[in-house]
Amino acid sequence: MNRSVITGISLFDLFQLMLMGKNTRTLEIRSGDLLGVVQFKGGRIRFAKESSGLLGIDALHHILQWSEGWCQELNLTQPLKKNIEDHGHLLIDILRDLEEPSS
16 A cells, blocks of 8 residues: 655646546545545546445545545555546546536
8 A cells, every 4th residue: 555645736636647647546535534435547537435425426526525635545456346437528527517606
């Protein structure tokens, strides 16, 4: 398990770096009592889960709203069951959703 401390960068920016680097890895993300897992394969997000029971896009949406926390890489022997279909613009779509005022 690799654990890094990175300050001054948002999860959104960290995820963008993973996508641009075409990374394949699984991150465990913690913020207070909240826990999330996000898996990337070949620079695409393929799985997200949040400790409240949210899965897929809903979990990713919630995790990206966390304002602080830390993450570490999980060394899994098998990929998690895919629950997100990322066509390359998923993060931008979520950012757009987060910036739109609620009705």
